[in-house]
Amino acid sequence: MINKDSKLVENIFEMEALEQASTRDGFGKGVVEAGKEDERVVVLCADLAESTRSHWFKEEFPSRYIEMGVAEQNLATVASGLANYGKIPFITSYAAFSPGRNNEQIRTTISLSNLPVKICGMHAGVSVGPDGATHQQLEDIALMRVQPNMTVIYPCDVEEARKATVAAAKTDTPIYLRFARSNTPMFTTKDTPFEIGKAELVWKDKDPQATIIACGPLLYKALVAAEELSKEGIRLLVLNNHTIKPMDSSAVLRCARESGAVVTVEEHQVHGGMGSRVAEVLAQEYPVPIEFIGVHDQFGQSGTPEELIEHYGMGVSSIKDAVKKVIGRKIA
Amino acid sequence: MSNIDEAKVCELEAKANEIRQTLIRMLTEAGSGHTAGPLGMADIFTAFYFHILNHKPEDPMWGDRDRLILSNGHIVPIRYAAMAHAGYFSIEEAMTLRKFGSRMQGHPELDRIPGIETTSGPLGSGLGQAAGVAYGARMDGKKFRVYCLMSDAEHQAGNLWESAMFAGVNKLSNITGVIDRNNIQINGMTEDVMPLEPLREKYEAFGWHVIDVDGHNIEAFCDAVEESKAIYEKPTLIIAHTIPGKGIEGIEFDYTWHGKSPKEGEADKFLKELRTLGGKITCNDHD
Numbered sequence: 001m002i003n004k005d006s007k008l009v010e011n012i013f014e015m016e017a018l019e020q021a022s023t024r025d026g027f028g029k030g031v032v033e034a035g036k037e038d039e040r041v042v043v044l045c046a047d048l049a050e051s052t053r054s055h056w057f058k059e060e061f062p063s064r065y066i067e068m069g070v071a072e073q074n075l076a077t078v079a080s081g082l083a084n085y086g087k088i089p090f091i092t093s094y095a096a097f098s099p100g101r102n103n104e105q106i107r108t109t110i111s112l113s114n115l116p117v118k119i120c121g122m123h124a125g126v127s128v129g130p131d132g133a134t135h136q137q138l139e140d141i142a143l144m145r146v147q148p149n150m151t152v153i154y155p156c157d158v159e160e161a162r163k164a165t166v167a168a169a170k171t172d173t174p175i176y177l178r179f180a181r182s183n184t185p186m187f188t189t190k191d192t193p194f195e196i197g198k199a200e201l202v203w204k205d206k207d208p209q210a211t212i213i214a215c216g217p218l219l220y221k222a223l224v225a226a227e228e229l230s231k232e233g234i235r236l237l238v239l240n241n242h243t244i245k246p247m248d249s250s251a252v253l254r255c256a257r258e259s260g261a262v263v264t265v266e267e268h269q270v271h272g273g274m275g276s277r278v279a280e281v282l283a284q285e286y287p288v289p290i291e292f293i294g295v296h297d298q299f300g301q302s303g304t305p306e307e308l309i310e311h312y313g314m315g316v317s318s319i320k321d322a323v324k325k326v327i328g329r330k331i332a
Numbered sequence: 333m334s335n336i337d338e339a340k341v342c343e344l345e346a347k348a349n350e351i352r353q354t355l356i357r358m359l360t361e362a363g364s365g366h367t368a369g370p371l372g373m374a375d376i377f378t379a380f381y382f383h384i385l386n387h388k389p390e391d392p393m394w395g396d397r398d399r400l401i402l403s404n405g406h407i408v409p410i411r412y413a414a415m416a417h418a419g420y421f422s423i424e425e426a427m428t429l430r431k432f433g434s435r436m437q438g439h440p441e442l443d444r445i446p447g448i449e450t451t452s453g454p455l456g457s458g459l460g461q462a463a464g465v466a467y468g469a470r471m472d473g474k475k476f477r478v479y480c481l482m483s484d485a486e487h488q489a490g491n492l493w494e495s496a497m498f499a500g501v502n503k504l505s506n507i508t509g510v511i512d513r514n515n516i517q518i519n520g521m522t523e524d525v526m527p528l529e530p531l532r533e534k535y536e537a538f539g540w541h542v543i544d545v546d547g548h549n550i551e552a553f554c555d556a557v558e559e560s561k562a563i564y565e566k567p568t569l570i571i572a573h574t575i576p577g578k579g580i581e582g583i584e585f586d587y588t589w590h591g592k593s594p595k596e597g598e599a600d601k602f603l604k605e606l607r608t609l610g611g612k613i614t615c616n617d618h619d
Contacts, residue, residue, distance in 0.1 A: 042468075042471075063471070064471075066467065068498065069494075069497070069498075071491075071494035071497070071498070073456075073457075073460070073490070073491035073494055074460045074463075074491060074494035074495050074497075074498055076460075077457045077459075077460025077461050077463075077464065077491070077495060078460045078461070078463050078464040078467065078495070078498060079464060080450075080457075080460070080461050080464060081450075081460065081461035081462060081463060081464020081465040081466070081467070081468070082464040082465070082467060082468045083464075084442070084449070084450065084461065084464065084465055085464065085465045085468035085469055086468065087468045087471075089464075104454055105454075105457055105460075105491065108451055108452070108453065108454050108457060109450070109451060109457055109460075109461055112441065112442075112443075112451050113441075113442040113443065113450065113451045114442075114443055115442075
């Protein structure tokens, strides 16, 4: 059942009634909020003001909005200079280009320099839809989580995206924030706890048989899967693992010890993603069977977000199958 | 009329020679590193640390200091040598260049040495960082200048032109860029490997004020920097024409010296050559 402490919306499984919004909207609201709280906050945009929602910041703080044009490498280096001087820059583009194109500039001038640039990768995952594989960034978590000093956060809905953005402005470290284009259910509330580096248990059954560890908007599908499986008598934990680096290893280990099996869920390549990190943690301290929901070493293609999520095996039925499979793999 | 008197120029020329000698000792001790580029930039680094920069070596993170950003990080040994002579750290520490546990990394790192300003090595990224510092400083009405030293060959990298375009369109007149135009790169002469000319016209087309200068004429270089401070409507680029390896005949203009350091025996010969150089690199008529 839903963990009451997570303060999710009451009618979480009335899908039709739930408000829908994209996590990029949460960024847009959050960065305006952060800008009001701290005048050092500046936003840099690489010719994608509206689709990254950075135009909301531009309307509020025109003199603190910096237009970069289609120049993602310079987006990273100018932000490094601004942070070096004393600003808190948020850099916005599609994840396919930032950190897709400017990985070296991020590595040298942001991560190695350890400067507080907040890299906001929009339109991540296959759910960008009809644009096709070139724009469906599926490797960004892998790219960013291997860089020392870098924090990686992937919010699950518009409200968590807002909180993550506000929280990111308050750290003096480099952070990668991953956002999605399509509208997805808003199922957390203002009161849902959010702290960078702290995973939240959102579903909690007694004597759980497995744990679903999810991040990003697919967390909602993980909860729907848990709800449907509960009707079949399957008991689960569901962990909102929004911070991929530094991962909340103690929460992951606690769930593994309690349930004995794990399914990871992310809209990203399974190679090098959140699930890989979970496997690294568990392999070292408490190995249990793991199934990985995500894209398996393929590029995407055009389609609607829902078609693509289903096609690449990240829908509710795939999650349910993975849970049953992983429970079957447990040594009695 | 020059902004710098003759006695000061003589003093700087002598200082540049001392710094060259420290550099040769550092590179020989390190057993690897770049020689030609650092020697060619010795006069300019001396001019910066002993005349141009508004800085406090004893308070390297002083907020209003001028920022000297080195884009082509591989020539950092000459910066370390100049900073040691200026009092940022000891010459003994500079001699630990490229050694395990040393702050004197093979390529400079922001977090290790106060006053080093940026991390660099991968080419083409210095001007963007300089532009970010300059943009932020202008937002806050700060008066300090941002100097960005670049190599010529790194202008083959596309990201640098993104930054040149950004600085030009935003009229970042608090930036003075300096190109070490020494014409060499690892694979040969720049104009054979991937031609850069016409550099002046390219920068002018990007909205910059451009000055060509002899990079070994300290007086002319300091005057060019003064001129750049008087340009309010655009950033300034100084194309400093330098001789790679300047000061040691066997290294001058030899691109094979781009990425290697002197051996023990060679070093003694080079040091002797520098000690007897006297006022050969000069714009003044020394008697």
